[in-house]
Amino acid sequence: NAGVTQTPKFQVLKTGQSMTLQCAQDMNHNSMYWYRQDPGMGLRLIYYSASEGTTDKGEVPNGYNVSRLNKREFSLRLESAAPSQTSVYFCASSLAGGGGYNGQFFGPGTRLTVL
Amino acid sequence: AQSVTQPDIHITVSEGASLELRCNYSYGATPYLFWYVQSPGQGLQLLLKYFSGDTLVQGIKGFEAEFKRSQSSFNLRKPSVHWSDAAEYFCAVGAHGGQNFVFGPGTRLSVLP
Numbered sequence: 001n002a003g004v005t006q007t008p009k010f011q012v013l014k015t016g017q018s019m020t021l022q023c024a025q026d027m028n029h030n031s032m033y034w035y036r037q038d039p040g041m042g043l044r045l046i047y048y049s050a051s052e053g054t055t056d057k058g059e060v061p062n063g064y065n066v067s068r069l070n071k072r073e074f075s076l077r078l079e080s081a082a083p084s085q086t087s088v089y090f091c092a093s094s095l096a097g098g099g100g101y102n103g104q105f106f107g108p109g110t111r112l113t114v115l
Numbered sequence: 116a117q118s119v120t121q122p123d124i125h126i127t128v129s130e131g132a133s134l135e136l137r138c139n140y141s142y143g144a145t146p147y148l149f150w151y152v153q154s155p156g157q158g159l160q161l162l163l164k165y166f167s168g169d170t171l172v173q174g175i176k177g178f179e180a181e182f183k184r185s186q187s188s189f190n191l192r193k194p195s196v197h198w199s200d201a202a203e204y205f206c207a208v209g210a211h212g213g214q215n216f217v218f219g220p221g222t223r224l225s226v227l228p
Contacts, residue, residue: 042218042221101147101167103207106159
């Protein structure tokens with residue numbers, strides 16, 4: 001049982017380049033989330049998917065797109081990377097929307113630097 | 116909507132000393148409450164959770180937390196801290212069925228040898 005996995009672990013991009021962060025969970029969870037974590041800013045929700053086939057904006061969606069490919073996979077795409085998107089990105093999943101009484105389970109993170 | 120405050124940004128304790136990390140929440144109904152730990156360079160790991168029943172909940176790594184409705188608090192405690200407990204700790208509040216799962220700003224714990 002791998003839980004939540006994310007690829008890649010590290011990435012360096014130049015301004016204007018695009019990339020997709022991959023996330024997969026094997027816990028049969030319905031909801032999935034993408035967060036970014038910046039020093040002094042805590043965790044901020046970028047996008048979430050309450051169930052397969054649905055996605056919604058979170059607190060900081062600008063500059064990002066997401067795809068809920070199937071129940072297991074939820075990807076985050078940066079179409080034209082900017083230095084302001086340098087951050088650590090976490091994917092999470094939960095059985096029920098919002099986390100329910102089991103909470104959200106997190107992947108190990110992707111450390112992205114945009115030059 | 117929910118909100119969470121963690122009044123202490125940074126706490127330093129000596130190894131073997133007791134620990135209490137504070138968490139206060141705001142939510143209209145009975146909340147679902149969680150504590151997470153994040154070691155340097157790692158993701159967030161769930162320590163413990165409360166959603167009903169006994170107000171004192173036990174978690175992993177020897178941690179416990181007590182839900183006090185009258186004080187809107189869910190403080191995390193450990194009787195004797197180990198050097199490996201040095202990490203960032205996040206309190207979170209959720210609501211079943213909704214999409215609001217709010218994290219506090221975190222408390223960084225340093226442990227002196």
